[in-house]
Amino acid sequence: MRLYWLGQAGFVIRAGGRSIVIDPYLSDSLAEKYRGQRFEHRRMMPIPATPADLGAVDLVLVTHQHTDHMDPQTLMPLAAANPECRFIVPRAALASAMERIGVARKRLIAVDAGETITPFPEIGITAIRAAHETLERTPDGWHRFLGYVIKADGVSLYHSGDTIPFEGLAEEVAPHAVDLALLPVNGRRAELTEAGIAGNLTLDEACLLAGRIGAADLVAHHYGLFAFNTEDPDVIDARSAAADCRLRLHRAKLSVEYRLSS
Incomplete structure (x- = not known):
């Protein structure tokens, strides 16, 4: 299994002979939306790739409908360039996904927390609850925020989506024997919460x-994109150097290939 970071919570995963993309944000749509407002969403880093640069994509996973995770300016061209690609989305965000991805319903796989699907014989995916910053549900009971456990090539990877700690999370993930955790580290701030920006x-x-779920490795991400909502990379690196042998901490970096084997 090989991984590449796309910035924010976005990753490309090559596993099981397939190409999987999670939460890609490869545009400046948020900068356009919030230009001139209190929290401008100007990029701290350039757009690392275009949707076309990703090559052939078999599957896209979306954790929730916030634009830096479900971006129409990224997902629409990605869908157009890959007509056989399918999109796994929260059932709670199905209507938004149809609008923002611009594909027929048959190309969308709607899931809710606790469900396991096998989009390809060699890949299994389980949806996990997430709290951004609360465990929100729709009136129908669907969870608005999800993470995913991906199992392929004899290894297990957990992408939490956007979440804060909550009771039962570690116990929900631990049985999946996670080898690698992809977790956000930008934290939360009172002024952002008051402005409706979840942490x-x-x-x-x-x-x-990561330690509680038994992961040997953690890749820290969701930093370095928006100045008002990030973590200092030097702080991550310092913690990485101090990490004990039971948990290897890595700061997500562009143009770096991460490899995971059974």
């Missing part, structure tokens, strides 16, 4: 969660 795990909370 995430802090770096300390991410390390604690």
Whole structure:
């Protein structure tokens, strides 16, 4: 299994002979939307790739409908360039997904927390609850925020989506024998919460969660994109150097290939 970071919560995963993309944000749509407002969403890093640069994509996973995870300016061209690609989305966000991805319903796989699907014989995916910053549900009971456990090539990977710690999360993930955790570390701030901008795990909370689910490796992400909502990379690197042998902490970096084998 090989991984590449796309910035924010976005990753490309090559596994089981397939190409999987999670939460890609490869545009400036949020900068356009919030230009001139209190929290401008100007990029701290350039767009690392275009949807076309990703090559052939078999599957896209979307954790929730916030634009830096479900971006129409990224997903529509990705869908157009890959007509056989399917999209796994929260059932709670199905209507938004149809609008923002611009594909027929048959190309969308709607899931809710606790469900396991096998989109390809060699790949299994389980949806996990997430709290961004609360465990929100629709009137129908569907969870608005999800994470995913991906099993392929004899290894297990957990992408939490956007989440904070909540009771039962570690116990829900631990039985999946996760080898690698991809966790956000930008934390949460009162001024952002008051402005309606939900937060995430802090770096300390991410390390604690990774340890509790038994992951040997943690890739810290969701930093370095928006100046008002990030973590200092030097802080992540310092914590990485101090990490004990039971947990290897890596700061997500562009143009770096991460490899995971059974």
